[in-house]
Amino acid sequence: MISIKNLTMRYNGGKPALDNINLDVEKGEFVFLVGPSGSGKSTLIKLLIRELIPTQGRITVAGHDIVNMPTRRVHLLRRNIGCVFQDFKLLPNKTAYENVSFALEVIGKSEQVIRTQVPEVLRLVGLDGKFDRYPNELSGGEQQRVSLARAFVNRPPLLLADEPTGNLDPAISAEIMSLLDKINKTGTTILMVTHDREMVNNLRRRVIALENGHLVRDQMRGVYGYED
Amino acid sequence: MRIKPLYFTREAIESMRRNFAMSSAAMSTAALSLFMVGAFILMFMILRSFAADTLSKLEIEVFLKDEAASAQVQAFQNEITSWQEVKSIKYVSKDEALARLKERLKDKPDILEALSGNPLPASIRIFTKEASFIEPTVAKINSYQALAEVVENPKTDIKYGAEFIDRLFSVFKVMGWIGFGAAFLLCFASVVLIINTIRLTILARSKEVSIMRLVGASMWFVRWPFLLEGMFQGLAGSVVAIGLLYFVKVWVLRKMTEIIPFLRITITTASFVQLVLGITFGGILIGAVGSAIALRRFLKV
Numbered sequence: 001m002i003s004i005k006n007l008t009m010r011y012n013g014g015k016p017a018l019d020n021i022n023l024d025v026e027k028g029e030f031v032f033l034v035g036p037s038g039s040g041k042s043t044l045i046k047l048l049i050r051e052l053i054p055t056q057g058r059i060t061v062a063g064h065d066i067v068n069m070p071t072r073r074v075h076l077l078r079r080n081i082g083c084v085f086q087d088f089k090l091l092p093n094k095t096a097y098e099n100v101s102f103a104l105e106v107i108g109k110s111e112q113v114i115r116t117q118v119p120e121v122l123r124l125v126g127l128d129g130k131f132d133r134y135p136n137e138l139s140g141g142e143q144q145r146v147s148l149a150r151a152f153v154n155r156p157p158l159l160l161a162d163e164p165t166g167n168l169d170p171a172i173s174a175e176i177m178s179l180l181d182k183i184n185k186t187g188t189t190i191l192m193v194t195h196d197r198e199m200v201n202n203l204r205r206r207v208i209a210l211e212n213g214h215l216v217r218d219q220m221r222g223v224y225g226y227e228d
Numbered sequence: 229m230r231i232k233p234l235y236f237t238r239e240a241i242e243s244m245r246r247n248f249a250m251s252s253a254a255m256s257t258a259a260l261s262l263f264m265v266g267a268f269i270l271m272f273m274i275l276r277s278f279a280a281d282t283l284s285k286l287e288i289e290v291f292l293k294d295e296a297a298s299a300q301v302q303a304f305q306n307e308i309t310s311w312q313e314v315k316s317i318k319y320v321s322k323d324e325a326l327a328r329l330k331e332r333l334k335d336k337p338d339i340l341e342a343l344s345g346n347p348l349p350a351s352i353r354i355f356t357k358e359a360s361f362i363e364p365t366v367a368k369i370n371s372y373q374a375l376a377e378v379v380e381n382p383k384t385d386i387k388y389g390a391e392f393i394d395r396l397f398s399v400f401k402v403m404g405w406i407g408f409g410a411a412f413l414l415c416f417a418s419v420v421l422i423i424n425t426i427r428l429t430i431l432a433r434s435k436e437v438s439i440m441r442l443v444g445a446s447m448w449f450v451r452w453p454f455l456l457e458g459m460f461q462g463l464a465g466s467v468v469a470i471g472l473l474y475f476v477k478v479w480v481l482r483k484m485t486e487i488i489p490f491l492r493i494t495i496t497t498a499s500f501v502q503l504v505l506g507i508t509f510g511g512i513l514i515g516a517v518g519s520a521i522a523l524r525r526f527l528k529v
Binding site for chain 2: 049071072074075076077078079083089091102103105106107108150154
């Protein structure tokens with residue numbers, strides 16, 4: 001699903017944010033990406049959705065060579081990737097339902113598809129009965145569910161989550177985590193950046209650790225491994 | 229991807245409603261510049277019509293020398309009449325010329341009394357089919373081989389409105405350049421204003437745009453509403469400009485015919501429709517160019 005070869009990313013010629021990374025993620029895997037702040041985790045996510053172009057190396061995502069991809073075709077890549085962020089990135093003037101349907105509208109899905117898929121995915125994330133709430137009328141956990149629904153409504157083969165539980169209390173985090181697990185069980189590959197040591201230790205999934213731009217650990221059924 | 233014109237239009241209109249002040253400013257500048265361009269074109273149409281009317285009244289008058297033999301004069305007349313450019317000619321005898329002068333000077337009998345005999349020459353008045361035939365016809369007269377037999381001095385005795393024509397056209401040229409210069413500057417100003425309007429709209433909606441890009445909207449899907457917005461602003465400007473131009477056209481034509489009743493100035497419906505179409509497309513183009521420039525810098529997401 002993801003294949004990274006000799007990837008180096010340097011902002012404005014300074015010290016590399018990512019230095020010679022090699023990484024393969026298979027279809028259907030669940031991968032935690034851990035590491036201290038400034039280790040290059042977010043840079044890696046941005047490279048995967050081609051918000052950034054690497055200084056060197058090759059990246060293939062869902063069969064797309066995304067380094068040599070022309071900008072006008074980037075949207076085709078992004079339709080294969082769902083994204084969830086710490087700050088949710090919801091539109092404040094749209095309801096939960098509209099936030100999700102917006103994602104389908106802008107990729108040109110028909111009204112009929114939207115009407116069936118949006119309620120389905122909102123129920124899946126447990127927002128039944130809250131379709132017409134605006135983001136400011138929802139709790140943090142509920143907002144993250146909306147954003148998860150938006151990321152997943154198009155059934156992308158890959159889901160990137162950048163600290164999705166960073167703003168949430170432990171109980172809510174566990175619920176979001178179990179949703180991600182559910183989504184992973186449908187065959188969706190998930191790459192999740194997190195600082196939540198307990199979650200990583202409990203779930204025992206593959207763990208990739210970055211430090212100062214170097215890949216320092218890649219462990220199947222790993223643990224968090226930092227004393228922070 | 230399927231294009232959704234309705235969706236894009238709704239987005240564009242909604243955005244203009246939200247940025248009403250800025251949109252109106254852009255629209256007014258577009259209206260003003262298009263009106264200026266249109267007004268200059270209209271002025272040209274009026275001047276051209278005026279020139280055509282004036283030139284159609286122009287004639288050539290060839291003054292004959294008194295001692296010219298009547299056979300020579302007749303041959304000269306026959307020659308001129310046979311030319312394609314010539315519509316008609318009129319022979320004015322010495323007596324007729326005097327009668328005409330008396331008629332013109334009937335308020336000043338003292339001048340007439342001072343006249344002894346008839347100093348006026350006979351002449352041939354030549355009317356061409358079109359104003360533009362005047363100069364070639366004069367050239368032909370000058371190259372008539374027996375001209376010396378009938379005309380004393382071709383330089384002074386062949387009269388037509390050459391100087392008048394030349395002056396008229398040089399005035400047109402200068403006015404035209406000034407007009408187009410001003411209109412061009414105004415068009416430039418309205419493009420700049422539309423760029424700024426669209427830029428503000430994009431800034432106001434940058435979060436929405438970045439989410440659109442994130443979930444996989446194509447560049448064109450993001451662009452269309454902004455492009456349409458610019459085009460609507462240009463179009464609205466051109467509608468205002470056309471309305472003003474129509475008013476000006478009607479008013480100016482009425483005033484001019486009031487002041488100079490014998491003038492026949494007309495602007496055909498066909499040429500006004502051409503002007504309307506030109507301004508409409510001009511407006512849309514200004515809007516599209518403005519928003520395209522604004523988008524170029526902001527859509528590098």
